[in-house]
Amino acid sequence: MTGATMLAAALLFPTLAHAQAQNGLSNLFGGIFSGSNPAPSQALPGGAQPWSGEDGASGHPLMTATAIREAAANFDNCVAAMWPDAARRGITQENFQRFTAGLSPDLRIMDLLDSQPEFTKSIWDYLDILVNDNRLAKGREILAKYKAQFDATEKAYGVDRYIVAAIWGIESNYSTQMGDRSVLQSTATLACIGRRQAYFKDEFLSALEILNRGDLNPEQMRGSWAGAFGPTQFMPTAFKRYAVDGDGDGRRDVVDDPSDLIASTANNLKKxxxxxxxxxxxxxVVPKGFNYMLxxxxxxxTIAQWEKLGITRPSQQPFTHPGEKAYLLAPAGAEGPGFLMLQNYRVIMKYNPAEAYALAIGHFADRLRGGQPFVQPWPRQERELSRAERLELQQLLSQRGFYKGTPDxxxxxxTREALRNFQASIGAPADGFASSDMLERLRGR
Structure with missing residues (x-):
């Protein structure tokens, strides 16, 4: 929920700073968001894969195979040492011992923490996957089935039911793909091993607080490798901030209680x-010759100012509120559709700061309320660059003096800014779209 970017023009991938942003999407895409790792030769019981035993791709000293093994050997001591912090949060000693008894590290998470996707998908491919007829049909069923809960939530929080339903559908395919890892085991592993221990210590202790209060039980707290759980993928700390008791039964059950789930997701967006x-x-529609540096x-x-620059709606309909402030997003560059993004789009990006995700949520919500598909075509002839090609593009931009960072x-x-400046220098539309043609032009061929 409060959700992380790694595709052309910083559009598609959530960052680990918002770990759960990867999680629900990983569940839907079967690993697209978690990257590719060498397949271990032997699977663990239950179909789980073991740790590869290799150094992490990040090069972080805590992600070396030796450091991981040493931290794993000290796992029990690490968990036990968190008792004083747990006590300060009001967790009883009995519950601390009960919920941490038998915990063991899931080292496979170390591979997922440092995974490096070799290939990515285009924004139009993601939209095709996320906004499809089957999910739309299921979403309409959910809206009808829980109409009373959506009515109450809209009245209480002022948040559009279709946005809440879209998040539910895209995060977990309406509760059918929520992940099956123990939130306690995952967050304890990450709190004691690897490069994000401080971040995940807070998540682990927050998970213990949820269990100590009795809102959920351990079996309900199952989810992604980074600890997101439930149909709309709450991290434990996000649960603490946003979860509400929607039906007044004294518990905040965002997993199995539709009233609590819908109200809590809306409360997140409202806050x-x-x-x-x-x-x-x-x-x-972005006119020809437009200055894409904007x-x-x-x-x-304001939308009125964008209109003066030639921006129009494809249907030629007027904009509802010309005084609203917006920014222009061109996720596929000059060859694809443009979008004017308002405040509520920024709110969706707080839920998950990947532009393609937020675009999918907004579009899915519009389709659920009866809207039509996007009008303008995507440049489907383009292919996404491989990781090696993305690295080469950054290196070439660096050699030409446009990119000041470390190519990764x-x-x-x-990277987008550097590419725009290069495009402007050669008289091409400065749209920041990393196409194979731009790579060839950087190569000087």
Missing amino acids: DGWQAGQTWGYEV ADRAKVM GQFGGQ
């Missing part, structure tokens, strides 16, 4: 700044 009665954004999250203008094959805002 993050959701504007009641407003949309998330608009598909727009397509940037930091460059906010992961595209973020700095």
Whole structure:
């Protein structure tokens, strides 16, 4: 939930700073978001894979195979040493001992923590996967089945039911793909082993608080490798901030109680700044010759100002509120559709800060309320660059003086800005879209 970017133009991948952003999507895509690791030769009982036994790809000293083994050997002591912190959070000693008894590290998580995807998918491929007829049909069933709960939530929180339903559908395919790892085991592993121990110590202790209070039981707290759980993928710390008792039964059950799930997800969005009665954004037509240096999250203008620059809706419908402030997103560059993004889009990105995810949520919500598919075509002839090609592109931009960071094959805002400046220098649309053609032009061929 409060959700992390690693695809062309910083669009598609969540970062581990918001670990759960990867989780629900990993469940849906069967590993696309968790990258590729050498397949171990032998599987563990229950179909789980063992740790590869290799150093992590990040090169972090705590991710070497030796460091991982040493930390794993000290796992019991590490967990026991967290008792004073647990006590300060009001967790009883009896519950601390009960919930930590028998915990063992899941070292396979170390491979997932440092995975490096070799190939990525385009934004249009992700939208095809996420917003499909089967999920739309299921979403409409959910909206009808829980109409009373959605009615109550909209009245209490002012958050659009279709957005909540879209998050439910995309995060867990309506509770059918939530992950099956123990949240306690995963967060304890990450709290004691690897490069994100401080972050996950808070998640582990928060998970213990949830169990100590009695909102959930350990069997309900099963989810992704990084600890996100439930149909809308709460991290334990996000649960503490946003979970509410929607039906007044004294528990905040975001796993099996639809009232609590719907209300808690809406409460998250409301607290993050959701504007009641407003949309998330608009598909727009960007005119030929447009200055794509303006397509940037930091460059906010009123819709009326964008209209003066030639931005229109593909249907030629007027914009509802010309005074609203928006920024222009061009996720596929000059060859694809543009989007004017409003405040509620930024709120969705607080839930999961990947632009493709937020675009999918907004579009899925519109489709659930009866809207149509996007009008303009995507440049489906383009292919996404492999990790080796992304690394090469950064290296070539660096050699030409455009990229100042350390090439790592992961595209973020700095890479996009460098690519835009290169494109401007050669008279191409400065849209920051990392196409194979741009790579060839950087190669000088």
